[in-house]
Amino acid sequence: MTIEARIRELGNRHRMLDETIRRERIHPSVDTLEIxxxxxxxxxxxxxxxxLEARTG
Structure with missing residues (x-):
């Protein structure tokens, strides 16, 4: 896997975690430890x- 592909993969995972955090925060029984x-x-x-970005340029 190229560095650029790895950066994209990590970026996608980062965005998915961001969305999960957003959903957890609006949940009635917020688990602060989980967040x-x-x-x-x-x-x-x-x-x-x-x-990785520092390595590419």
Whole structure:
């Protein structure tokens, strides 16, 4: 897989997590621990994307 393809894949996963977080926040019984975990995973994806983008140029 090329770096660009990996960046796109990670970006898609990042957007999906963002949507999941948005849905969880409007849920009547918000699980703050779950939201925190999702945000942590989203941040790690963003860090990976940034690192890969730095390698490409």
């Amino acid at each position: 925190r975990e999702l945000k942590t995973r989203k941040l790690k994806l963003k860090e990976q994307i940034t690192s």
